[in-house]
Amino acid sequence: MIRNGAIAILSLAATMAAGDILLIPPLDCDLTQTCYIQQGVDHDPGSGAQDFLCGRLTYDGHKGTDFALPSLAMQAEGVDVIAAAPGTVRGVRNDMADVLQGMPGAPDVADRECGNGVVVSHGDGWETQYCHMKQGxxxxxxxxxxxxxxxxxxxxxxxxxxxxxxxxxxxxxxxxVDPFAPDAPNACGDASGKTLWNTPFAFVPGGLISAGFSDAVPEYAAIKAGTAARQTMPATAPGLVVWGFAFGGRVGDSVTLAIRGPQGEVFTDTQTLDRDQAQLFRAGGRRVPPGGWPRGDYAGTVEMRRDGQTLDVQTTTVTLD
Structure with missing residues (x-):
């Protein structure tokens, strides 16, 4: 994920007050390249929802920060959850099935919404909780x-x-407590710069999770699973489609999709979002021309823009032979 410096908002390390906790991100992954923050803490005390920057990367009543993986395939490979701070384990759950809600066979998780997880006590009244961990x-x-x-x-x-x-x-x-803005639980736009993170990192208000090529508009389930992208396709492929998987979309955001091949531009299109979407994908391309595609390497670019500025860009390639 390539983040534009004019848009990505950095939490600036400030002097910690006595008794504050100091944290690291709870996943063993790279927040600039692979995993990302899907949602933050809700700072709106009413029925609305605002993250600490007064944006919409949260939902009503959300009480934590969601550190997300780009695909089910990455989750299946295994990504470690790590302790954000030293402490003593106060509680553990480890026996709930790994089934996405909304899928066939999803269990009733009432009163167990956290799923499998760990609670750690850090002293002085501080504790952290880690939810949705893998069974066993x-x-x-x-x-x-x-x-x-x-x-x-x-x-x-x-x-x-x-x-x-x-x-x-x-x-x-x-x-x-929101670790990005610990002194403003019921307000947003706090300019103090105080954070609980050991090392500053970006709270990105939206961007691209992944991009790829397919021979047709892929199923959304395949994109989420991480199985939609093709690295090679035959020159007789029925279509040449570039797609982008994004998070934190807002009304008015634009997604530009472009393809260039051995003979120059193949396709370009800009699509504007008509509603807020926590996750989304956009795709576009061309049908196979008479006689097939020129053989060689094709480059795809997906650019997400907000308020006239580039929010994120991803590039991808495919070889037609």
Whole structure:
């Protein structure tokens, strides 16, 4: 994922007050290249929803930060959930099935929305909770001491979830705290710059998760699974389609799709979003010309723009032979 510096908002490290907790992200992944933040803490005290930047990368009543994976395939390969800070394990659940809500056979998760997870106490009233972990993957036990960065299990699909991620809740004396803006629980736009993160990193208000080529508009399920992209296709492929999978889409955002081949431009199209969407995909391309496609390498570009500025860009390639 390529983030535009004019858009990506960085949390600036500020002097920590005595007694504050210091955190690292709870996933063993690269937040600039692979995993990403799908949703943050809701700062609207009413029925609306606002993240700490006054944006819409959250939903009403959301009490944590969702660190997401780009595909079910990556989740199946295994991504470790790590302790965000040192502490003592206060509770563990490890027996719930990994089934996305909304899928056939999804269990009733009422009162167990967190799914499999771990709660860690850090002292001085601080605790963190890690939700939606993989069944049977939790390797820590109640009463065990953990250090910052220690593996506690893996990302799963348990509980109330519709995409692979770990939900990190941070609490102080039982109250929800947003690690990006710990002093503004019921307001947004805090300019203090204070954060609980050990190292500053971007809270990106939307962008591209992945991009690829297919010989037709792919099924959304295949994109989410991570199986839609093709690296090679025959020169007789019925179509040449580039697609982009995105998060945090807002009304008015645009997605531009372009394809260039051995003989120059093949396709370009700009599509404008007509509603807010937590996740979405857009695709476009051409049908095979008479006699087939010119053989060689084709490059696809997907650009997401907001308010006249580039929010994110991804490039992808395919070889036709």
């Amino acid at each position: 993957s939790v390797v820590v036990q109640t009463g065990q001491r953990v250090v910052m960065g220690q593996v506690m299990g893996q990302v799963g699909l348990s509980g109330q979830t519709q995409f692979p991620h770990v939900h990190l809740s941070v609490r102080k004396d039982g109250a929800v």
